[in-house]
Amino acid sequence: MPAAGVGRRALVDRIVAVAQRLRQDDVVMSVLHSAPKLAMVYIAERLGTSQQILLDAVAGEIKLAQEEGSVRDGDPRQLAAMCLLITQSTIQSGQIVAPILDADALADELAHCLNGYLKP
Template sequence: MAAAASCVVDFGVERVTLAEIARRAGVSRPTVYRRWPDTRSVLAALLTGHITTALSDVPARGKTREALVQRVVAVADRLRDDDLVMAVLRSELALVYIAQRLGSSQQMLIDALAADLRAAQHGGGVRAGDPRQLAAMVLLITQSTIQSGQIVRPILNDDALAAELAYSLNGYLS
């Protein structure tokens, strides 16, 4: 994974090859092919790893709507600051996960959010509704903020963007 990450940073997502990943990892191409069928699979695993780490590094601080929103915003901030995640989101590969299908990291985030939303609903802090549907919408709102935050940076600095994301999510979930 470290070899793949260094390739993304050095070349960009579109120019990463399995041959270069193998060379940097000090293994043969067949060794890489035994684990991943293609470069896209390696990149998807790399992205999932970074997203999973961001989620686990930001623990839930309660079962309230406010705690859930704080966690989502904190994870979004971490992902916006992750050069590798942002390189992948700015690539053509991201279009697959934005417009065509949910990736495994998105499914994992929806599952985690749905569990947190269900708990917050039991406490009365989150409105009624199917937790998976609410989680999918929270994912869309947050994903859009992560992807597009840079274009509004002259208007919304990082702190303002985080505050507005929190306001949006609190309003949606109330």
């Protein structure tokens, strides 16, 4: 998913859009549901290649947003790691709160969380 500009709003919008796509991806959701042991390796034990790529991309965007002034100070990689944890949790567990938060509400709340975490 290409970046749509620099700054916290563009970064959060991009993260939320990726999360929505992953929640709708048949392969990703199939692994979470039918191969939980495999999924747990990448949830609780180690970062996979895709996660490393996402961390690097988000850290780079966070650094640019810090320079622009819309993201708080802090180590960009650490902030990116926390964004990954928040977003992964939303992807993994969204279905258990579906009666409370439909897909649109879940996306809105994820955006609210990430904006609050990253704002100066």
